Amino acid sequence: NLANTPGPIGGSPYSAPVHQLKTPGETFQPVPYALSSIYLTDLAKREEQVHERVVEYLRSLEDRLELVKTYLMDYDDSQSNIKDEIDMNATESLINSSEVETLRALKVTASPIRSYRMIRRFAQDLRAIDKHIRDDAESLFLDQMAEIQGMHNWPSEDDTYDVMDGILRIHFFYKLNLTEFVQGRVNGTETGVKLSTRQCWNIAQFAIRWQFYTLAMEWLEVTKWKLRQESEEERWPGLSEEIVIAAERRTREHHDKHFDDQIEKRSPFIFVNQVGKGPGLPKTMREHLMENYLGREFGEDTDFSFINYVALCNGYNFQNQEEKNKLSCWLERDRHPYFILNPLKMELLHEEPYLVQIHDFIGDHWIQVLKRVASPMLERAPPRNHAKATPRTATYAWLQDEDIEEISLINKIESFTGLKVATERASERLQIASYTFGGHVGTHVDSLGSQAHLDEKGDRIFTLLIYLNDVERGGLTAFPVLGTTVKPMKGSAVLWYDSLKNGEVDGRMLHGACPLILGQKWIATKWTHLNENMFKWPCALNPEV
Numbered sequence: 001n002l003a004n005t006p007g008p009i010g011g012s013p014y015s016a017p018v019h020q021l022k023t024p025g026e027t028f029q030p031v032p033y034a035l036s037s038i039y040l041t042d043l044a045k046r047e048e049q050v051h052e053r054v055v056e057y058l059r060s061l062e063d064r065l066e067l068v069k070t071y072l073m074d075y076d077d078s079q080s081n082i083k084d085e086i087d088m089n090a091t092e093s094l095i096n097s098s099e100v101e102t103l104r105a106l107k108v109t110a111s112p113i114r115s116y117r118m119i120r121r122f123a124q125d126l127r128a129i130d131k132h133i134r135d136d137a138e139s140l141f142l143d144q145m146a147e148i149q150g151m152h153n154w155p156s157e158d159d160t161y162d163v164m165d166g167i168l169r170i171h172f173f174y175k176l177n178l179t180e181f182v183q184g185r186v187n188g189t190e191t192g193v194k195l196s197t198r199q200c201w202n203i204a205q206f207a208i209r210w211q212f213y214t215l216a217m218e219w220l221e222v223t224k225w226k227l228r229q230e231s232e233e234e235r236w237p238g239l240s241e242e243i244v245i246a247a248e249r250r251t252r253e254h255h256d257k258h259f260d261d262q263i264e265k266r267s268p269f270i271f272v273n274q275v276g277k278g279p280g281l282p283k284t285m286r287e288h289l290m291e292n293y294l295g296r297e298f299g300e301d302t303d304f305s306f307i308n309y310v311a312l313c314n315g316y317n318f319q320n321q322e323e324k325n326k327l328s329c330w331l332e333r334d335r336h337p338y339f340i341l342n343p344l345k346m347e348l349l350h351e352e353p354y355l356v357q358i359h360d361f362i363g364d365h366w367i368q369v370l371k372r373v374a375s376p377m378l379e380r381a382p383p384r385n386h387a388k389a390t391p392r393t394a395t396y397a398w399l400q401d402e403d404i405e406e407i408s409l410i411n412k413i414e415s416f417t418g419l420k421v422a423t424e425r426a427s428e429r430l431q432i433a434s435y436t437f438g439g440h441v442g443t444h445v446d447s448l449g450s451q452a453h454l455d456e457k458g459d460r461i462f463t464l465l466i467y468l469n470d471v472e473r474g475g476l477t478a479f480p481v482l483g484t485t486v487k488p489m490k491g492s493a494v495l496w497y498d499s500l501k502n503g504e505v506d507g508r509m510l511h512g513a514c515p516l517i518l519g520q521k522w523i524a525t526k527w528t529h530l531n532e533n534m535f536k537w538p539c540a541l542n543p544e545v
């Protein structure tokens with residue numbers, strides 16, 4: 001799978017950089033902030049408290065500054081004409097510094113006003129400064145921060161990489177218009193918050209470091225555009241147009257060095273656009289792939305599946321009219337008596353292989369329970385341990401039936417599918433996944449293939465995936481071979497079969513989760529296995545299917 005091939009010069013925004021999990025110490029962070037809406041929300045709440053403390057700390061610093069100034073002003077004021085006199089004496093008779101000191105002291109002593117003011121400064125101003133320092137706003141601030149921090153780590157440099165990785169993935173998949181993005185418009189939606197020139201520069205640097213050269217070129221371009229709009233005073237002194245232009249030159253050189261090699265491999269990753277070479281290849285790599293491979297039938301060569309996946313994420317559909325004519329919606333009552341009064345709202349998305357969306361499969365109450373139970377259990381996807389693993393930027397929890405006793409979800413799935421789901425051997429625990437912006441799952445099949453044949457449970461028969469919320473933008477489930485997508489709709493479920501009846505993997509069920517652009521995405525998935533359902537899901541007479 002091209003998507004999983006580590007390029008010769010690094011990864012891609014398609015596969016997240018893998019960070020080391022920290023060993024549990026005094027604090028711990030089970031899930032990286034950028035991957036978890038739960039932790040992001042929690043962090044946003046804690047920042048409210050942090051902000052309040054910082055404001056208090058600022059006030060305290062201002063108080064201290066005020067005290068220091070008060071002392072100095074009184075001192076300067078009460079000494080001013082002594083100073084003039086002494087200066088005059090010093091130039092006339094060249095007295096030395098210890099004599100100056102004595103002279104000044106005598107002047108103070110000679111004046112009841114000066115003496116009073118001096119004594120008052122010691123008694124009041126300097127004591128106030130002393131007290132302020134001993135009150136130790138710094139320690140207080142640090143203690144308060146530690147208290148707000150609690151058990152969790154504050155975000156680290158690694159967390160900023162996760163965020164930038166998510167942004168670059170959205171940029172790559174959806175060809176973001178960066179000029180709009182940095183001004184706060186994300187894929188057509190106004191978010192009301194901008195990126196600064198320096199922040200654009202940081203993202204450009206990150207893209208260069210990860211060798212996403214064409215994305216980097218766009219970030220450098222937008223950095224330059226922003227720099228040109230700033231006045232001299234607004235500019236951050238660490239950055240100038242010359243620096244950005246030099247970075248562009250270096251990036252283009254790196255790009256060109258690897259271009260021929262990558263064009264051979266038809267890698268869409270690093271060369272989203274052709275930036276360096278002349279008219280030899282007039283089209284961008286993406287255009288080239290789209291024109292030649294889009295929607296094509298394919299076998300082993302999964303280049304097509306990747307470019308189709310990206311296109312599907314962008315709203316394409318490759319089903320021909322004949323296929324589309326077969327699609328329909330209906331109310332289904334006869335699978336189980338349960339559905340007589342509560343018919344299933346079925347929508348056929350693909351006939352063969354079968355892909356169906358069931359609307360309103362579960363209601364608000366169950367959705368709340370699933371999210372609530374899963375939230376504290378979410379963990380990041382296991383890091384990729386070998387190149388073949390599907391890239392995943394999401395967080396997961398596995399629920400036991402006991403965790404969700406209050407809902408009879410499994411019974412409902414059994415009634416609906418007519419297969420055994422409830423026992424330990426028949427299925428896997430219910431998996432809850434949560435995505436934030438940029439979160440995705442690369443294309444894969446859920447079938448476990450030959451590795452499952454010897455397994456006690458046998459291979460997966462079907463996937464029942466329930467969407468737990470409406471998704472604002474992005475986050476479709478894309479099926480590159482079927483040429484269609486499923487739009488997450490709150491409470492709806494999709495069902496498809498993972499294996500052919502002969503036990504083979506059904507490669508046509510290749511699918512992936514498109515990167516989320518805006519909002520959140522939560523899903524619950526149940527995989528049911530073959531061995532316990534041997535007689536309910538018998539082999540077909542035709543070994544080919």
Ligand SMILES: O=C(O)CCC(=O)C(=O)O
Pocket residue numbers: 433441446475476477478511512513514523
């Ligand atoms: O989130 C989705 O839309 C699909 C997720 C998926 O395919 C998986 O986790 O295996």
Ligand SMILES: [Fe+2]
Pocket residue numbers: 444445446511
């Ligand atoms: Fe899947």
